[in-house]
Amino acid sequence: MQQALEGVKVLDFSQLLQGPYATQMMGDLGADVIKIERNGSGDMYRGMTFFNEWIAGDESPCFMAWNRNKRSLAINIKSERGKEIIYKLVEHADIIVENFRPGVMARLGYGYEDLKKINPSIIYCSASGWGDDGPYLTRPGQDLLVQSLSGAIMTSGKQSDGPVAIGTALCDQVNALNSVYAILAALYYREKTGKGQEIKTNLLSSAIAFQMQDYFTIQN
Numbered sequence: 001m002q003q004a005l006e007g008v009k010v011l012d013f014s015q016l017l018q019g020p021y022a023t024q025m026m027g028d029l030g031a032d033v034i035k036i037e038r039n040g041s042g043d044m045y046r047g048m049t050f051f052n053e054w055i056a057g058d059e060s061p062c063f064m065a066w067n068r069n070k071r072s073l074a075i076n077i078k079s080e081r082g083k084e085i086i087y088k089l090v091e092h093a094d095i096i097v098e099n100f101r102p103g104v105m106a107r108l109g110y111g112y113e114d115l116k117k118i119n120p121s122i123i124y125c126s127a128s129g130w131g132d133d134g135p136y137l138t139r140p141g142q143d144l145l146v147q148s149l150s151g152a153i154m155t156s157g158k159q160s161d162g163p164v165a166i167g168t169a170l171c172d173q174v175n176a177l178n179s180v181y182a183i184l185a186a187l188y189y190r191e192k193t194g195k196g197q198e199i200k201t202n203l204l205s206s207a208i209a210f211q212m213q214d215y216f217t218i219q220n
Helices: 018-028 061-066 080-091 112-118 143-150 170-193 203-209 212-219
Strands: 009-012 032-038 070-075 095-098 123-128 197-202
Touching (some): 009 080, 018 095, 197 203
Parallel strands (some): 095 123, 123 197
């Protein structure tokens, strides 16, 4: 049986959790996902456990949890040869996903404005920690930090206990879901208009969104 995203090509520049989970979901739906990894070491999660401990080998449980249904390409994206290869792949890609800090991909020559010159119909999703403006713009995002700043850390445990971290990387996973539904909407829009577009999601906005009931309760 043909899958929903069969024939759709995804270039995955992301690492760790939120981006890889998003592209894994697209792979589960039949998309052809090529994971771009740094030459030599690959995705950081290859050698990391859930408890942020380093282990031997390159297939940790954390990596395997978020990277099924993908092919990997190890490449130095900063080199001229690497850039040639990436640009060639972009010509035939439908979707780009990345979760670097804002501006990093553009500085490397892989920003949306750069890649849409090669492929005007490209759908480009950037998933950051804090969004594209504000005092935290250049800071790396991490699930536990976002739990704290969004107030999500106050929704776990007993009131008498004070802040208690949620027992999973929930902000990462919710933002991955938000990224995927935005990408699917962009694919549908492109089917109707032929136009690609840029999508921006971030952990903080997603963390606030899934607590909307709590915010309204407190305000009222």
